[in-house]
Structures are given as structure tokens and as C-alpha cells.
Amino acid sequence: MKAAITADGIRKRYGDIQAVDGVTLTVETGEFYGILGPNGAGKTTTLEILEGIREADEGHVELLGMNPWPRNAHLLPRIGVQFQASAFFDRLTARETIHTFASLYGVGTKPADAMLDRVGLSDLGGVRAEKLSGGQAQRLSIACALVHNPELVFLDEPTTGLDPQARRNLWDLLRDINAEGRTVILTTHYLDEAEILCDRVSVMDHGKVLKTGTPAALVRELDQTTRITVESGVVEASVVRDLLATAGAEVASVEDDGVSLSVATHQPAPVLSVLAEQGALRGLEVRGATLEDVFLHLTGREYRA
Numbered sequence: 001m002k003a004a005i006t007a008d009g010i011r012k013r014y015g016d017i018q019a020v021d022g023v024t025l026t027v028e029t030g031e032f033y034g035i036l037g038p039n040g041a042g043k044t045t046t047l048e049i050l051e052g053i054r055e056a057d058e059g060h061v062e063l064l065g066m067n068p069w070p071r072n073a074h075l076l077p078r079i080g081v082q083f084q085a086s087a088f089f090d091r092l093t094a095r096e097t098i099h100t101f102a103s104l105y106g107v108g109t110k111p112a113d114a115m116l117d118r119v120g121l122s123d124l125g126g127v128r129a130e131k132l133s134g135g136q137a138q139r140l141s142i143a144c145a146l147v148h149n150p151e152l153v154f155l156d157e158p159t160t161g162l163d164p165q166a167r168r169n170l171w172d173l174l175r176d177i178n179a180e181g182r183t184v185i186l187t188t189h190y191l192d193e194a195e196i197l198c199d200r201v202s203v204m205d206h207g208k209v210l211k212t213g214t215p216a217a218l219v220r221e222l223d224q225t226t227r228i229t230v231e232s233g234v235v236e237a238s239v240v241r242d243l244l245a246t247a248g249a250e251v252a253s254v255e256d257d258g259v260s261l262s263v264a265t266h267q268p269a270p271v272l273s274v275l276a277e278q279g280a281l282r283g284l285e286v287r288g289a290t291l292e293d294v295f296l297h298l299t300g301r302e303y304r305a
């Protein structure tokens with residue numbers, strides 16, 4: 001099957017700032033694809049070039065097999081672009097807003113109302129868009145992007161500023177959209193979100209893609225130790241160290257800070273059995289690497305969400 005999006009060597013400069021510096025990526029049809037990166041990494045500019053909203057200085061983009069720039073009227077009914085919630089029309093209610101978007105695409109009011117229902121906003125249809133909460137406004141903006149049943153959906157930080165429950169509700173909606181066969185490409189600051197939702201991610205910084213892969217493969221590639229932590233005070237760190245040496249288990253470190261005893265290892269199984277034999281499993285936590293570790297490793301700095 002043909003890729004939904006291919007970008008080859010795209011670049012964009014704003015004055016002195018090289019916002020996008022040679023991005024090459026492919027999004028397969030039906031894929032859920034994430035673009036991650038710190039503030040100013042070039043995610044939004046990249047997305048806008050892929051959408052055909054912004055012209056690249058250099059490089060080539062194919063969106064559903066066509067060039068999105070200059071604005072390609074054949075593509076517009078096939079793609080959905082999430083509108084920033086702040087850009088809703090003044091004084092329109094939620095229902096009037098989605099009806100307006102629907103009419104732009106020649107979609108009737110019935111499917112528009114069904115979409116409002118789908119994002120759980122039916123009861124708030126009569127409320128002015130500017131009076132909606134952040135989460136409700138995000139859901140309305142996604143409903144507007146989906147009202148014409150597009151096959152490819154672009155979302156720019158769709159869950160920023162939402163409370164944990166609203167985020168999870170939106171994740172369910174985005175998963176459903178993707179499960180229906182739509183290609184979804186999003187930018188996000190939330191690495192847990194990318195890890196849960198995305199089939200593949202690209203980590204960007206300074207306008208370049210640093211790495212692309214499935215979240216699991218990127219984490220595995222990092223080859224970081226697993227950290228096993230139990231409550232302090234049941235067994236001495238030196239005893240654990242000796243028992244693990246006798247068992248032939250390779251451990252990177254065994255430390256006790258008076259609150260927790262922590263073992264860092266590539267071989268969690270023998271560590272867990274030694275701790276179990278010592279009756280020292282109280283408060284057990286096993287933490288493997290996450291996408292956040294991958295991110296920090298690649299960008300070499302704290303994640304600036």
C-alpha cells in the first residue's frame with residue numbers, strides 16, 4: 001500500500017532560525033504516528049508543511065500521493081486538520097460551530113450532530129464555544145477536524161492542558177479514530193501519551209529527526225538497566241550484593257538510601273528471586289526504561305513540556 005505521507009529533506013527557515021533542517025519521514029497508511037520534541041524543535045512547522053499550510057524552502061512532500069503545496073483542493077476533503085481551539089468563530093455555539101465546519105465540506109447537520117455526540121458534547125451543543133472548558137474545546141476542535149470523515153488526521157498537541165481524565169477520554173477517541181482505519185499523525189509533549197498511542201514516533205530537536213521507530217524498539221535499543229526497588233531495612237545491601245554474586249547475577253549497582261534498597265540490573269529474574277528468598281519484597285517496584293529515557297538520551301536535556 002502507498003504511504004500516506006512522505007517527506008524528503010524538508011527545510012524551513014524563519015530569518016535566522018532554521019526551524020526545520022532536512023526532515024525525512026514516511027507515515028504508512030493506517031499508522032498512528034507521533035512527532036516528539038522539546039519546545040521549538042520544529043514539530044509544528046513540520047506538521048504545517050506536511051498539511052500544505054506552509055511552504056517548505058526545500059524538499060519534497062507527498063500527501064496521499066499528491067503534492068500538498070500550493071494548496072491542493074483535491075486533498076482538502078481527504079484530510080482533517082485540528083483547529084486550535086482559540087480560533088473558533090466568535091459567538092457561535094458548539095453545535096453552530098460544527099455545523100459551520102460541516103457545511104464547508106458539504107456535510108449535512110445530521111452527521112455533524114452525530115460527531116458532536118461522539119465526542120460527548122451533545123449536551124453542551126447550545127453553549128458558546130468560547131465558554132467551553134479547555135477539554136471540551138479540544139474535543140470540539142477534534143470533532144470539527146473529523147466531521148467530513150477524512151482518511152488522514154493531523155493533530156497538533158491535542159491533549160495539552162487537559163486534566164488526566166479528559167486526556168484519557170481523548171486517547172480513547174483517538175484510538176477509535178485510528179482503529180477505523182484512519183491515519184493519525186500528532187505532535188505531543190507527553191511521552192506517556194506517545195508510548196501508549198503511537199505505532200511509531202520520530203524524536204525531533206533543532207529541526208532534525210534524531211530517531212524514528214516504534215516506542216518499544218527505541219526503548220529496547222537504549223539497553224538501559226531495570227531498576228528494582230524494595231523497602232529498606234529487611235536485608236542489608238551488602239548481603240544482597242553477596243547473594244547475587246553467588247547466584248552469578250550481573251548487577252550494575254546495589255544501593256540503600258535508608259528509605260529504599262535499589263538494584264540496577266540487566267537480569268531482573270535472579271534479583272527478584274534473591275529478594276523473595278530474603279522476604280524483602282515489601283514495596284516492590286520494577287522500573288524499566290521508558291520513552292522519556294530515550295528522549296533524554298537523544299536530546300541530552302530535561303524534557304521541557
Ligand code: ATP
Binds near residue numbers: 018040043
Ligand atoms: P512547541 O513545542 O513549542 O510548539 P515546535 O517544536 O512546534 O515547538 P515550531 O513551532 O515549529 O516548534 O518552531 C520552531 C522554531 O521556529 C522556533 O524557534 C520558533 O520560534 C520558530 N518559529 C515558528 N514559527 C515561526 C514564525 N511564523 N516566524 C518566525 N519564527 C517562527
